[in-house]
Amino acid sequence: MTRIRIEGLTRTFGAVRAVDNISLDIRHGELFTLLGPSGCGKTTLLRMIAGFVDVESGSISFDDRRIDALPAHRRDSGMVFQNYAIFPNHTVAENVAYGLKARKVPAAEIASRVDKALERVRLAGYGPRSPHQLSGGQLQRVAIARALVIEPAVLLFDEPLSNLDAQLRTEMRIEVRQLQQALGLTAIYVTHDQEEALAISDRIAVLRRGKIEQVDTPERIYRMPQTAFVAEFLGSTNMVPGIAGAFDGRNTPVAAAGTEFSVRGEVASPGAPVLLSLRPEALRLGNSSDGPLVQARLALREFLGPMQRLHATLPDGTQLRITALGGQVLDVLPGAPLTLAYDPAQITAYPAP
Ligand SMILES: Nc1ncnc2c1ncn2[C@@H]1O[C@H](COP(=O)(O)OP(=O)(O)OP(=O)(O)O)[C@@H](O)[C@H]1O
Ligand SMILES: [Mg+2]
Structure with missing residues (x-):
């Protein structure tokens, strides 16, 4: 389990302050959601934590380790992308193994870890299949297995369910939540779906134009919104x-x-x-x-x-x-x-x- 501390994080693109002096303290084992309208900076903030977007100013620490200058593969985080980012010409097992190969894990160990990760997302036996033989929900599970297989300290999700239909989305969000709780991982979850955020989060940060409007539990953010923006955005x-x-x-x-x-x-x-x-x-x-x-x-x-x-x-x-x-x-x-x-x-x- 890992505590994530973000201090004064800023990133601008030209005239846009995509992430504007954000500070957050995310607890061990927490599912922490970044919620807000399109363009408010959710993906930029998540990608800064993952190591895919450079930090302009501010710092990010996992426990007492400052990680914001490390390359992405050394940050001990697994990321699940909105569009799955599955390689279509590789098998499910090869897709899941990707992060382990990049980390030069021995082949024998790769096979057993891939099997274990597929089992965790209820896809045992699917390793040899080709991605085009899977449903949208199954593809999303492969993407989750690929993030889990490296045994990260932190899981990062960027709108992982937005390509699924409404019913599957409500089922999958429960799976994501149960998996995160079972593994005891600290997770940051990006969504613009307010019901999803309320349903699975320990705490929610509502973002607006690169800044935080409110950080609170789902109940408090719904019942005691601190600003008119939060009240209108949630429910x-x-x-x-x-x-x-x-x-x-x-x-x-x-x-x-x-x-x-x-x-x-x-x-x-x-x-x-x-x-x-x-x-x-x-x-x-x-x-x-x-x-x-x-x-x-x-x-x-x-x-x-x-x-x-x-x-x-x-x-x-x-x-x-x-x-x-x-x-x-x-x-x-x-x-x-x-x-x-x-x-x-x-x-x-x-x-x-
Ligand atoms: N690489 C980039 N170059 C220029 N501008 C960018 C870049 N990435 C993001 N931005 C801008 O930064 C702002 C925040 O974008 P970001 O993708 O973080 O929003 P978001 O909250 O994830 O939105 P969405 O819900 O639509 O995914 C937007 O104004 C966007 O246009
Ligand atoms: Mg986004």
Whole structure:
């Protein structure tokens, strides 16, 4: 197991600061995810750690060893690429053996280590096959076996599942997670799929334009996003602009969308413009609860099987998306009044930009 410490890492390409003064401390055995929109610097940061992109300034250490000046093959890391990077004219076994040959491991040892790596990704016996005889999921497993076979201290994944269809992706992410936990390896996992990040990570760093917006556990990053960007990027949310009122010692009233919301804590000074993030599941149907209420009108109901999504119109015409369980009976027709209850602790407020 290996701790990864990154300090003040920067890389520019022309005018673009792809990675802008990033510092991170990744713990032993952690699956740490870099999440963010296209172009935010995820691949550049991962490739700097792998040794495929030069460091401009800053440092990278594995435990107490500074590794940022070492060539890639001496960094003790295995990388899984988005496009698999499998050699089509070599067998599965030859593909997996690649890193061992490059490291001049004796032939007899190569064969047994390749078998073991293929077994770990549930491809025992596939060694003699040609890559074109494998499915997408199997090819991705070969790519993982090739990274594992060198017995790296650190595993690096760059969007390893993005070429797979949705169902296979949700299956494979569990395999990746279980393998990483079973081997006790420290892993950095790049994705722009927020559900994948929430599902398998110990911690997530949300990146934006080469900088870190927030580093936290999946639960905290979802429930307590520190910026409006993180709230919008992770999960869907309703962003509603409003004006803060006077803090009453427990909650702050916020006038928004022609009504008033109550937000836990002191969110801003009275009169300050704010943005409210209302998660679709933070608002509940009905008025039986002891929390504050909001009056709205039902605009549209979408039945989605296990869930239903309600589109509710607030007094000034703003529409909110609300999710409720599909089994919950809703005896309201479009256009009819709808009472919504919520917990002030589940609403987040940000300074308006
Ligand atoms: N070799 C390069 N030459 C010039 N610009 C580059 C190079 N590599 C990356 N960039 C730029 O750096 C920024 C970050 O790119 P990067 O590939 O790290 O983003 P990413 O977060 O991995 O995006 P994606 O989700 O699309 O893979 C982008 O603006 C990109 O155009
Ligand atoms: Mg990328």
